[in-house]
Amino acid sequence: MHFFSQVATWFAQVTHWRGANGIPALFVHQVALTFAVVGAALVLGGGAGLVLGHFGRGALLAVNSANAARAIPTLALLTLFAILPAISLAWNGFLASFLALGVLAVPPILTNTYVGVREVDRDVRDAACAMGMNAVQVMLGVEVPLALPVVATGVRVAAIEVVATSTLAAYVSYSDLGTYVIAGLDTNDTVEAFCGGLLVVLTAALVAVVFARLQRLATPRPLRRDGTLLVRAGTSTAVA
Amino acid sequence: MAVPGGAMIAGLFEWSALPAWPTVRADLFQHLQLSLLAVGIGLVVSLPLAVAAWRYRFVRLPVFAFSSALYVVPSLALFVIILPLTGIGTVLTAEVALVGYTLLILVMNIVAGLDAVPRDVREAAAASGYSPAAALVRVDLVLALPYLFGGLRIATTTVVGLVTVTALIGLGGLGRLITTGFNADNGTEVLAGLVLSVALAAVLDLLLVGAERLLVPWSRGRHRLPAADARA
Numbered sequence: 001m002h003f004f005s006q007v008a009t010w011f012a013q014v015t016h017w018r019g020a021n022g023i024p025a026l027f028v029h030q031v032a033l034t035f036a037v038v039g040a041a042l043v044l045g046g047g048a049g050l051v052l053g054h055f056g057r058g059a060l061l062a063v064n065s066a067n068a069a070r071a072i073p074t075l076a077l078l079t080l081f082a083i084l085p086a087i088s089l090a091w092n093g094f095l096a097s098f099l100a101l102g103v104l105a106v107p108p109i110l111t112n113t114y115v116g117v118r119e120v121d122r123d124v125r126d127a128a129c130a131m132g133m134n135a136v137q138v139m140l141g142v143e144v145p146l147a148l149p150v151v152a153t154g155v156r157v158a159a160i161e162v163v164a165t166s167t168l169a170a171y172v173s174y175s176d177l178g179t180y181v182i183a184g185l186d187t188n189d190t191v192e193a194f195c196g197g198l199l200v201v202l203t204a205a206l207v208a209v210v211f212a213r214l215q216r217l218a219t220p221r222p223l224r225r226d227g228t229l230l231v232r233a234g235t236s237t238a239v240a
Numbered sequence: 241m242a243v244p245g246g247a248m249i250a251g252l253f254e255w256s257a258l259p260a261w262p263t264v265r266a267d268l269f270q271h272l273q274l275s276l277l278a279v280g281i282g283l284v285v286s287l288p289l290a291v292a293a294w295r296y297r298f299v300r301l302p303v304f305a306f307s308s309a310l311y312v313v314p315s316l317a318l319f320v321i322i323l324p325l326t327g328i329g330t331v332l333t334a335e336v337a338l339v340g341y342t343l344l345i346l347v348m349n350i351v352a353g354l355d356a357v358p359r360d361v362r363e364a365a366a367a368s369g370y371s372p373a374a375a376l377v378r379v380d381l382v383l384a385l386p387y388l389f390g391g392l393r394i395a396t397t398t399v400v401g402l403v404t405v406t407a408l409i410g411l412g413g414l415g416r417l418i419t420t421g422f423n424a425d426n427g428t429e430v431l432a433g434l435v436l437s438v439a440l441a442a443v444l445d446l447l448l449v450g451a452e453r454l455l456v457p458w459s460r461g462r463h464r465l466p467a468a469d470a471r472a
Contacts, residue, residue, distance in 0.1 A: 076437065160312055201318075
């Protein structure tokens, strides 16, 4: 009981809700970082996946990158970038965080875009070519819309991983909700760390729900399934 | 004033900047211990959960929903949320969170494996006199082994990467090389933590592939692509 009253007191403090280091500002920082990273990863990973998938090249790289990337400890990348003089703590740690999280976010989007494009019915692609569409038109007009649900799945998985890991960005002095967690751990303040943890969980859940909605919107109505909020990480679905 | 750029780049790949091998070895060993413990417990917990979710429809949704929710929770956040109960720097704090991550991966894959057992095979097992329990152990679960191994590989790789974060809650492991390296502006040490962690994941993955080839010889050459999947 004592602990929870301390937690309630922490949340009731006005200073925690105002100013540059208040909860709203830090929440915005975390969400902004997440969307920036996922957006850039969509352009990069989606673009590469689309081109590789269209020409059927680089299957080994495209298919295995999502799994291989799991092994990279993001904490190490974050700190390594933060130590590099060229990056260091530029833009209050945003740059190092952005790059490290980008490494995390690109692979699932790349893999899913590649698989999605490869899974487009050959006949459909042939028909598009027969109608006189060129490579770019086939990619943008045929392959992208048909692969969209699979791409959206990759984007959602990437977003869940990025928002979770953006908590660690506080360790390299990017101030987001992880700042409470890191600061709490640093000063042995379990109450602050706990409250920060709660806020981070709520933010992650919110991001997960938003991207689940986006994924649903990207899926044609007849293909929508129930259980939108379930994540099926790492199950084997696609066979090239 | 020290030159910030040159010294750090030079120090970034300097072997002399590494801590002594016994220290590194101890961290590596603890990293391995924490990872194996998490995957081991995860397997023990998720096997009955997966069988229940596969056998009984009404169990499936709660089990999937629970493990999905656990998966969305950031590791560091989970560490500090259970910290008041489990204590700072304890193995328990780390393991509760790490096991939570393996659950979704393992349960989903085992259920997918059990779902993929052909109906004919199950009927043949029943016709040859297997009780449902015997068929589960000697037919269904055996045929689900390739999926189980797929799940184990993903879970192991994920956990080895995640264990680095436990350094922030006062545990050892390779994450300590990363945090001490960062605090001392010692890129070599951070890099060593990164490389060793990836290498550990790769070695464990190879061992799992080897074990799968020994135990499940029929799955060879039929490898599936683990694409990230979230239900539409």
